[in-house]
Amino acid sequence: MNFASINAKIKAMRGNLLPYAIFESLCRMDNVEQTARALTGYTPYANVLARFSGGEVHRGMLEQYLIFSLSEEFMRIYRFISDFNIRKYMRAFFLDFELSIIKTLFCTVFDERDISYSAPDLNLLFGKDMNIDASNLISSRDLGEFIQSLRGTELYSMLSDRITSDSTLFDIEMQIDLYYYMNLWRRQRQHLDTKNRGIMERIKGVEIDMRNIMLVWRLKKYYGMDDNLVYAYLIPIHGRLSRAKLVRMVNCLSSADVEKEIEDSPYGRVFGAMEDIERSFYMEMSRVYRHIERSNPNSLATIASYVFHKTLEIRNITSLLEGVRYKLTADEIMQYLYLPDKVDSERKEAP
Amino acid sequence: MVERMMYVNLMGRILDLDRVIEKYVSRFDIQFEYASHELPGAEGLIQLPSANPYSDAMRKIENMEKIAPLPATGQTSMAIDEALMVLDEAWEMYKERDERLKELDAQKQELEAFNKALLPFMSLKFDMAKLSEFRLINITFGKMPVSNFRQFEAFLYDDPEILFVQSDRTKEYIWGLYACPITYGEKVDSIFSSLHFERVKLNSNFYGEALSGEPERVMRQIDDKLSSVLAEISRLNNMSPDFANRPERLPEAAAVVRRIHDVYEIRKYASKTPNDFYVFVGWMSERDAKRLQKEIGDDNMVVLVNESEKIMANSSPPTKLNNLPIIRYFEFFTAMYGMPGYGEFDPTPFVAVTYTLLFGLMFGDLGQGALIAALGYYLYRKRGFSLGAIMAVVGVSAMVFGALYGSVFGFEEWLPALWRRPASDINSTLFFAVGAGILLIVSSMVINITNALKQKSWGKLLFSPNGVSGLLFYLAIVGIVLCALNGLTALAVALGIVFVAVPLILIALREPLTKIIEGRKAKLESGPAMFVLETIIELFEVLLTYFTNTVSFVRVGAFALSHAGMMGVVMLLARSATGGDRNIAVIVMGNIVVMALEGLLIGIQGLRLEFYEMFSRFFSGNGRAFRSYREMK
Secondary structure: OOOHHHHHHHHHHHOOOOOHHHHHHHOOOOOHHHHHHHHOOOHHHHHHHHOOOOOOOOHHHHHHHHHHHHHHHHHHHHHHOOOHHHHHHHHHHHHHHHHHHHHHHHHHHHOOOOOOOOHHHHHHHHHHHHOOOHHHHHHOOOHHHHHHOOOOOHHHHHHHHHOOOOOOHHHHHHHHHHHHHHHHHHHHHHHOOHHHHHHHHHHHHHHHHHHHHHHHHHHHHHHOOOHHHHHHHOOOOOOOOOHHHHHHHHHOOOHHHHHHHHHOOOOHHHHOOOOOHHHHHHHHHHHHHHHHHHHOOOOOHHHHHHHHHHHHHHHHHHHHHHHHHOOOOHHHHHHHOOOHHHHHHHHHHOO | OEOOEEEEEEEEEHHHHHHHHHHOHHHOOOEEEOHHHHOOOOOOOEEOOOOOOOHHHHHHHHHHHHHOOOOOOOOOOOOHHHHHHHHHHHHHHHHHHHHHHHHHHHHHHHHHHHHHHHHHHOOOOOOHHHHOOOOOEEEEEEEEEHHHHHHHHHHOOOOOOOEEEEEEEOOOEEEEEEEEEHHHHHHHHHHHHHOOOEEOOOOOEEOOEEOOOOHHHHHHHHHHHHHHHHHHHHHHHHHOHHHOOOOOOHHHHHHHHHHHHHHHHHHOOOEEOOOOEEEEEEEEEHHHHHHHHHHHOOOOOEEEEEEOOOOOOOOOOOEOEOOOHHHHOOHHHHHHHOEOOOOOOOOHHHHHHHHHHHHHHHOOOHHHHHHHHHHHHHHHHHHOOHHHHHHHHHHHHHHHHHHHHOOEOOEOOOOOOOOOOHHHOHHHHHHHHHHHHHHHHHHHHHHHHHHHHHHOOHHHHHHOOOOHHHHHHHHHHHHHHHHHHOOOHHHHHHHHHHHHHHHHHHHHOHHHHHHHHOOOOOOOOOHHHHHHHHHHHHHHHHHHHHHHHHHHOHHHHHHHHHHHHHHHHHHHHHHHHHOOOOOHHHHHHHHHHHHHHHHHHHHHHHHHHHHHHHHHHHOOOEOOEOOOHHHHO
């Protein structure tokens, strides 16, 4: 497939990503309502936030609906892809997003969180790929019911035998992640040509490596989890990080030992002193996406990179809204945002 | 026809009860009523207990007969106690066999479960018995999801303490076994259970016999065992060797027990008086009652009192329909609407004739009618569908009308029409249909009038919309229309004044008039204004009903036309496909579609006409069906 036309479109869409300066100005807003109104001024959010016009703006709801802007963006790209195989692969790629909504809904089963998704909203998203009746999903009141309402999907067969009444939310989320990556790897093999498969395996390999590292480190540091149990949460795919290395990390007795192993791994430089690993993760991902995108201009990388950066932007806006809601100062808020173009601008200034 | 019923009282000394039941009662169809409820004057009546003391023995006989039917015997002279003893003796043998069968069944299930559990491990090649002899190595069989297996493969496959041997796999699961030194047992078990490994229990010991060899050999051993178990089960089931030498007198004993059991089944309907007499009360058809009377004759131990249905019995007489063979099939439709009350006109013959005619009129096609008749006959004979018999009858009617219309499988040109073709003159077809409808409506009104006469319900007879007034009114309107059409205006006006106005007023005032006739005081319950309002609305409805019911019959003609029309379309399609010659496949398919579609539609529409246009005029359908105690079991 020729990516020239779709990449031209992506470049146009990328123009709508919010630059660093706008985040800086948004941080200075007094309240959530004001921020939301400011956001409606930017094309990608005008539609989604329009439904709040006039009404009371609630942070939780705002966050949930921001996610829909992501879905809208994706559908615009998706419709533009003419190649049948690429389409199939992109569904698997973007499943991440739908699974994150399912995870959120799972949370509601565990605690009485308020969810303002309505069935029609969800059907818009799930309808095509997953064959899920969203209204059942929303009305489920316990874990069993919830899993039953996923019946007919691949996810169902995976969750139904592995989740028991004493499964924790963490177990479920990990199972869903596992499903996502294994499905993605299968689709990659099925639908992509050698070049694009190589590209996507490189990108997603880095993502999986870092996720596994972060997971092991956290489980050791905060939960002191027995190494026997850790394996069930790891994603059995690897990039540059060898399996033996990961097993060594799992076998470490303390988190300090794990840190030593990380330092010694290809990702030692990325995580540094393990101070803000979440930021390290996103920054590295962003770097990898852009690097690969630049070196492979006529490939899937452009689309994938855009989707990643868009997702990151939504995440940043969500953090920002949270900061505004809790009356943090602009500087404090900026610390919680992972803005890749800040790094760029600093780099440009440096020499 | 509703059969005439008689109310029967049968009395005698309680000691004589068994003999009477056996000799007389058991051979007749009777609907028993509860004596204590029926005879309010008679104090101290006790219903005999409904539990049958011989039901246990009877169950044993039935169970034994499942293996081999007992030969019939004429001798029944054995005493009941002895019969029970003989029966128990035989039962002991039966029970032994029964228990053995249960045991075998348990073994069979266990073997099958084991078989199923072992199946995924067939590709493994080592001795099962030797595996269980390891002292320092733990071996666990089971399955795990593929995704978890991937995790295991990625991180633990090279672990020197774990050996995983894979056997079968499906899209979702991988079967296999893992082995580890016993000192690591706990750790490895926890790893595998976190990876959702499900254990499969394979005990190599089966009823004291060790199973050894590779899984494949074990499987053969299991199969051998299973087939020997199955062989024994079927031997016990078929040959029943224990019964080869069963007590000689068992058939006689069984016959005796069965006889007494049956007597007790009837005894429960009897009531006991304080001075040890029994009473049966119930309904019998008049014919049966007369026959019973004759049989009892001068048996002076029994008193039979037959009373006609007009006695003061608390229960109303049940309805037993008795119709001629072909007409009897249509009782299905009557019962669908409701059982005629006793003393009400049984509409079955009426339905039989009118429904058959209506169906034929609407579905006139010689070929398709024959097919429907054949299908109906098949369904009725082989499958026992009561609707099938009706289909057969109406199918024949459709054939007759098909000949009259000259239509075979939609070919209009093959046969000459013996009467007329519906589509040749559409107006007269529709007029004919309405005319037939008027005839049917009038005849249902006449039936209603006869019913009212029979029931001596004068109000209904004279003033109801379906009574004499209604009939006069309806005929007058029909007359006026006919006169007006033929230009006899003066006569029409005269008819209008006499036969329209007067009956209409009578119908409007039917409630107070009925009360006056019945000798009650006519009082307006809700005031004059309300009465006038209600009367006007009701009258309007009555008038509308006459009109719509009549027009409703247009459908009879319309369906006759639509049949020709639809078949015309089929013929057109058959031609257009080939451009000249008719396409046989299209004609066959078209015939099937039209036949199914129209058959269903016309069947339902015909029934609708019956129920709505006719039954509603004369039939209440609030009777209760006669049910002999023999059907109650």
